[in-house]
Amino acid sequence: MKPFTQVTGVVAPMDRANVDTDMIIPKQFLKSIKRTGFGKNLFDELRYLDVGQPDQDCSGRPLNEDFPLNQARYQGAEILLTRKNFGCGSSREHAPWALDDYGFRCIIAPSFADIFYNNCFKNGLLPLVLSEEIVEQLFQQMYQTEGYQLTVDLQNQQVITPEGQAFDFEIDEFRKHCLLNGLDDIGLTLEQADAIKAYEAKRRETAPWLFDAVKN
Amino acid sequence: MSARTLYDKLWDAHLVQQRDDGSALIYIDRHIVHEVTSPQAFEGLRLAGRKPWRVDSVLATPDHNVPTTVKERASGISGIEDPVSLIQVQTLDDNCDEFGIVEYKINDQRQGIVHVIGPESGACLPGMTIVCGDSHTATNGALGALAHGIGTSEVEHVLATQTLVAKKMKNMLIRVDGELADGVTPKDVVLAIIAKIGTAGGTGYAVEFGGDVFRAMSMEGRMTVCNMAIEAGARAGMVAVDDITIDYVKDRAYAPKGEVWERAVEAWRDLKSDEGAHFDEVVVLNGADIMPQVSWGTSPEMVVGVHDNVPDPAAESDAVKREGMKRALEYMGLNAGQPIADIKLDRVFIGSCTNSRIEDIRAAAEVVKGRQKADSVKQAMVVPGSGLVKAQAEAEGLDKIFVEAGFEWREPGCSMCLAMNADKLGAGEHCASTSNRNFEGRQGYGGRTHLVSPAMAAAAGVAGHFVDVREFVRT
Ligand code: SF4
Numbered sequence: 001m002k003p004f005t006q007v008t009g010v011v012a013p014m015d016r017a018n019v020d021t022d023m024i025i026p027k028q029f030l031k032s033i034k035r036t037g038f039g040k041n042l043f044d045e046l047r048y049l050d051v052g053q054p055d056q057d058c059s060g061r062p063l064n065e066d067f068p069l070n071q072a073r074y075q076g077a078e079i080l081l082t083r084k085n086f087g088c089g090s091s092r093e094h095a096p097w098a099l100d101d102y103g104f105r106c107i108i109a110p111s112f113a114d115i116f117y118n119n120c121f122k123n124g125l126l127p128l129v130l131s132e133e134i135v136e137q138l139f140q141q142m143y144q145t146e147g148y149q150l151t152v153d154l155q156n157q158q159v160i161t162p163e164g165q166a167f168d169f170e171i172d173e174f175r176k177h178c179l180l181n182g183l184d185d186i187g188l189t190l191e192q193a194d195a196i197k198a199y200e201a202k203r204r205e206t207a208p209w210l211f212d213a214v215k216n
Numbered sequence: 217m218s219a220r221t222l223y224d225k226l227w228d229a230h231l232v233q234q235r236d237d238g239s240a241l242i243y244i245d246r247h248i249v250h251e252v253t254s255p256q257a258f259e260g261l262r263l264a265g266r267k268p269w270r271v272d273s274v275l276a277t278p279d280h281n282v283p284t285t286v287k288e289r290a291s292g293i294s295g296i297e298d299p300v301s302l303i304q305v306q307t308l309d310d311n312c313d314e315f316g317i318v319e320y321k322i323n324d325q326r327q328g329i330v331h332v333i334g335p336e337s338g339a340c341l342p343g344m345t346i347v348c349g350d351s352h353t354a355t356n357g358a359l360g361a362l363a364h365g366i367g368t369s370e371v372e373h374v375l376a377t378q379t380l381v382a383k384k385m386k387n388m389l390i391r392v393d394g395e396l397a398d399g400v401t402p403k404d405v406v407l408a409i410i411a412k413i414g415t416a417g418g419t420g421y422a423v424e425f426g427g428d429v430f431r432a433m434s435m436e437g438r439m440t441v442c443n444m445a446i447e448a449g450a451r452a453g454m455v456a457v458d459d460i461t462i463d464y465v466k467d468r469a470y471a472p473k474g475e476v477w478e479r480a481v482e483a484w485r486d487l488k489s490d491e492g493a494h495f496d497e498v499v500v501l502n503g504a505d506i507m508p509q510v511s512w513g514t515s516p517e518m519v520v521g522v523h524d525n526v527p528d529p530a531a532e533s534d535a536v537k538r539e540g541m542k543r544a545l546e547y548m549g550l551n552a553g554q555p556i557a558d559i560k561l562d563r564v565f566i567g568s569c570t571n572s573r574i575e576d577i578r579a580a581a582e583v584v585k586g587r588q589k590a591d592s593v594k595q596a597m598v599v600p601g602s603g604l605v606k607a608q609a610e611a612e613g614l615d616k617i618f619v620e621a622g623f624e625w626r627e628p629g630c631s632m633c634l635a636m637n638a639d640k641l642g643a644g645e646h647c648a649s650t651s652n653r654n655f656e657g658r659q660g661y662g663g664r665t666h667l668v669s670p671a672m673a674a675a676a677g678v679a680g681h682f683v684d685v686r687e688f689v690r691t
Contacts, residue, residue, distance in 0.1 A: 016543070017536045018415060018515055022655040027636050031281065031300040033255035033307050035368075051661045054300050083536055085416040088449065089655060091351040092253065093367035114419055114451050115351055115365055122369035172383070173237035185369070186264070189377045192233060192241060196269075196379055199232045199243055207343070209472035209480045210245045213272035214318045214339055 002124045003182035007105045008151040009078025011142050013068050014043075019082055020089035021116065025098040029054055038094055039101030043069065069102075073146045080107045081138055086127075087116025096123045106152045108159065110135050121175050124182065126154065128169050154180060219490035221387045222456055223422040226362035226487075230345045232379055241379045245344040248330045249276040249317065249371070251308035252636070253349030257372035258311040268315055269378040275339045276312050276319040278305045279329045280636050284599050284626035288638075292323050301637060328602020328628045331355035331443065331569035335435070336602055338468025342457050342484040347374055352569050352652065354445040357454035358438035360461055360487040362422070364451040385451070386420055386496040389489075391427035394503040399686035401579065402437035403571060403650065403669035405429060405501075406444040407509035411519040413499055418450030421497065424489060425455050429503040435464040436575045443570045444652050447516040456488035510556050510682055511654050511667040513544035518654070520556060522672070522684045528552035547656055548664050549644065557682050559666065562645035564589075564596035564677035565659070566670050567626075568633035571650035572601030574608050576670040581614040583674035583689060589622035590680030597624040597639065599631040623677065635660045648676040 029041045031054050044052040047069060049062040063070045069077070080099065086109040087095060096119045099107065105125065110132040112120075120127040130138070141161065142148040151160040154176060158166045178185065189196075204211050220228070233241040254276075261267070268274060281301035288295045293309065296302040305322060312319035320327040326337060331352050334340035340356045346363035347353060349371040356363035366380065374380055390409055410417075423445050430438060438455045445453025455461075462481055465471050472480045507521035518541070520527065529541035529552060545552065550559070566572075566580050577600060589596050598618050600606040606628055609615055615625040632639040633651040641647050641663025650673050651658075654665035668676065675685040 017540055020515075020653075020655045022653070022658050026657055026661075027634050030252050030636065031298075031304050033259075033304060035256045035259075045657050045661065085419070085449070088415055089351070089653065091349060091365035091367050093256075093349075093369060096367075111416060111419065113416070113449060115367060115446075119367035119369065122367060172239060174235060174239045174381075185381060186266070186373050186376050189241065189373065189379060189381065192379075193377075195233050195241070196243070196377065200378075203243070207480070207483060209341070209476050210344060212470060212472065214275045214470065215272070216318050 001182045001184060004105065004124055004126050004154055004179045006151065006153045006155070007078055008149055009105065010074060010076055011079045011081050011138070011148050011150050012074040012077035013139065013142060014080055014082040015139065017083040018085045018088055021087060021092050021095045022089055024087065024095040025092065026052065028052065030092060030094055035097055036101055038098035039103065042098040042102045043067070076103070078103060078105045079150055079152065080104050081135065081142060082107065082109045083135070084110045084132070086112050088113035091115045093119045093122070096120045096125050100125050108135065108138065121179060122185065124179065126152065126179060128152065128159065130159065130167055130169060134167050219493040221489040221493040221495060222360065222424050222454055222487060223362065223387055224493070226343065226345065227384055229343070230362070239381055239383050242345060242382050243379055244347050244374050245273065246340055246346045247274045247374050248334050248339070248346070248348035248353070249274055250280060250330045250348070250350065251278040251304045252280045253368045254311065254371055255304065255307045256368050257375060258315070260372040261375060266376045268317070268375045271316050273378065274317045274375070276308060276317050277327050277330060277333055278308050278322055280630045280634065281305055282322055282629040283637050284629050284631045284639060286627060289323065289627045298637070325603035325607060328605065329569045329572060329630055332572060332601035332605065335359060335439065336468070336604060338465060338470035341465060341471065342461055342487055347380065351446045352443050354451065354453045355439045355443040355569055357442040357445065357452055358435060359465070360454060360457035360484065362452055362454065365446065385422040387494065388418060388421035388423045388450070388497040388499065389495040390423055390425050390499045392429035392501045392503050393427045394429065395432070396429055396503045396506060399671065400506050400508060401669040401671060402433055402440040404506055404509045406441045407511065407516070407519045407667060408501065408506045410444065410448045410516050411509070412501065413448055415447060415515055415517045416449040418445060418448040421450050422452040422454070423448070423450040425453060430455050431458065434575060435460055436573045439573065440570055444516070447652055457484045508669065508672050508684055508686070510672065512548065512550060512556065513541065514547055514654055514656050515540070515544065516652065516654060516667060518544055519667070522556055522682055524556055526550050526552055526554045526556065559646060560592065560681050561648050561676050562594050563641060563647040564593060564673050565632040565647055565649040565651065566597070566673050567599030567601065567631050568651035569601065570652045571670045572599060572605065574605050576650065577605065577609045577614055580670040580674035581617045583671050583685060584621045584623060584678060585617050587621055587678045589677050592680045593677055595624065596622065596677040597626055597632065599626040600628050602628050632659050634658060648673040648682070
């Protein structure tokens with residue numbers, strides 16, 4: 001996993017609440033057995049005027065010019081600014097994969113759906129919570145300023161505006177540590193193999209039925 | 217020990233390691249796998265040269281992509297017409313064969329929707345931690361288990377380590393007191409709950425459903441309710457164990473037997489919140505107030521009673537919400553103030569992990585019996601949740617009732633719940649659906665989903681528009 005330390009990048013809007021995972025990446029693209037290549041279908045139904053198909057070349061598809069990601073001023077955006085409850089709906093990790101593959105590194109919202117929030121960290125993507133008031137302020141500033149950029153400093157847990165105004169954000173220590181160092185969760189957990197085995201041994205005695213094999 | 221909630225007990229029993237920063241390693245007893253969210257996890261294992269930690273704790277089945285017509289199913293995997301779906305189902309078979317995982321393959325009679333086959337087979341039991349790469353895993357919480365959906369990286373993590381890195385959630389109790397009116401179903405209860413607390417109301421919480429209404433509810437009904445916990449934002453929903461739970465589990469294929477069964481039952485009796493246990497949030501509804509529900513918008517919180525009208529965004533004071541309502545009305549092609557009963561249906565879908573178990577099929581059949589699908593309804597399909605549900609329904613003659621009424625009787629799978637196979641809505645079509653999500657495009661590009669109970673969907677299929685099933689069956 002690639003580490004996340006500090007990102008300064010263009011901010012793009014997704015100005016609605018309850019953006020669901022079907023909206024982030026529609027189901028027809030879930031048929032892929034790969035982890036990559038979802039970026040061109042991020043927000044597919046909003047971004048294009050036709051219906052997207054898996055494995056399709058998207059370069060000739062008709063674009064919805066009203067959709068921010070299709071507008072010149074938001075090209076190359078690395079930070080997505082959005083409203084409450086972003087990522088609600090399914091557990092599909094294709095949602096963070098699509099955001100990541102498109103080039104986003106950080107999503108700022110007043111709140112996130114739990115599973116989506118979790119999935120982001122597994123992919124080096126930072127879901128960042130700021131209050132509704134601050135998010136509103138950032139929306140205003142972004143709309144007023146073409147090429148509006150923010151700096152996200154994970155080490156110091158701050159979002160910094162071009163004027164130098166800094167907003168603190170919260171994040172779990174463990175998640176921060178993994179993100180800063182690009183650590184693979186599985187490797188870390190396997191370092192605790194003895195603890196897992198000890199748990200199993202004890203549990204097998206008190207609740208043996210939990211260890212019955214699934215058989216054909 | 218101080219009084220604990222059901223969730224506290226399940227958490228404590230599975231705690232392998234607590235870390236200083238609040239995160240923890242919890243042990244996973246059961247892992248259910250399907251074709252859509254697993255290929256990248258198996259690939260990850262292969263790349264890292266890892267093996268599943270406890271391969272016999274895993275059960276797999278394809279469900280999202282499998283076709284549901286008899287014709288396409290007849291020749292097994294090779295009959296799948298969509299080449300991309302075929303690769304995904306084939307990949308699951310290959311991975312399960314390679315790693316030695318038990319899989320109910322496409323034409324195994326035990327195949328079905330992941331959340332249906334878990335409890336049905338007894339692979340999912342009370343007191344377990346259960347995960348699956350699918351957000352509706354909470355369905356299993358009906359057994360008095362801690363069950364929730366995970367992402368693909370976590371699927372890989374659980375395969376490799378039998379644990380999950382997690383943080384303890386807060387406790388919420390949703391109590392529904394009293395009794396339900398006749399004809400009001402578990403689906404109506406959960407839709408009413410979501411309408412009340414909103415799609416983010418349960419975010420960060422493990423929800424326990426308690427109160428008289430749940431105590432009286434069947435296991436399958438409890439599964440319908442827990443299934444939609446995620447639609448209220450909660451990763452896990454659960455119901456305490458009682459005799460109804462234990463009767464349900466008894467004699468299932470993987471349920472413990474003999475002396476071990478007795479021991480298990482004794483342990484399960486404690487799977488309930490202690491008197492005086494602390495909940496961070498308590499929500500109370502009165503069962504008698506709940507009417508048959510119909511969703512009008514593009515979020516599962518956009519729900520009203522069947523006798524109500526489509527709400528007016530102008531009356532909403534919250535600006536973000538108001539915009540959301542306006543957009544939903546536009547997408548759904550509805551007008552503020554329009555009676556719900558005026559909404560005409562193009563299609564009807566009875567199925568999905570929310571409502572495809574035998575009681576759901578029976579409830580729909582009872583409404584349809586001796587009646588005919590409205591001519592204006594292009595298609596009404598009934599998709600059982602598993603091969604075993606299908607066989608049971610056929611043994612009861614329910615399939616014939618549907619077919620005689622002009623409804624289609626299909627092979628088991630997710631089908632039009634998310635339209636990954638050929639079963640989908642056309643743009644602009646209205647569908648009475650027993651599934652769980654009415655997001656834009658969920659059941660097909662431009663499709664308009666109305667979430668309802670099986671009986672309400674069946675009645676709408678016969679009438680051609682929404683009706684109160686209770687008045688309908690009397691006529
Ligand atoms: S029936 Fe629908 S919600 Fe349930 S697992 Fe299948 S696709 Fe997901």
